[in-house]
Amino acid sequence: QVQLVESGGGLVQAGGSLRLSCVASGRTFSNYAMGWFRQAPGKEREFVAGISWSGRVTDYAGSVKGRFTISRDNAKNTMYLQMNGLKPEDTADYYCGMSSGSTWYRGARMAYWGAGTLVTVSS
16 A cells, blocks of 8 residues: 655745655655646646656756755655755645656656645745
């Protein structure tokens, strides 16, 4: 049974930083591309960042590029999202997803999802 567990969310002031983690179990983590997504109240879930199985390929939504950094540690079955320069519009539930393949591409279908971690940025 595949499980993805996010952590690291919380309340932070605008301009602050947070690091989210996503720990995977039940599947060979290093075989699969992963992604971070978010959903703000009243809005649809949107793509934030993606990473290939090796970590060599990364991809970012325009709204977070230059502020957020996605990374992974395959030895620890963990993916990270370092978020700097947070803005109130970054407030959302953040979800990690595990792809059905090893290559990252925008629009890749996520086979598994975590339950999410809430990030709240105050102005």
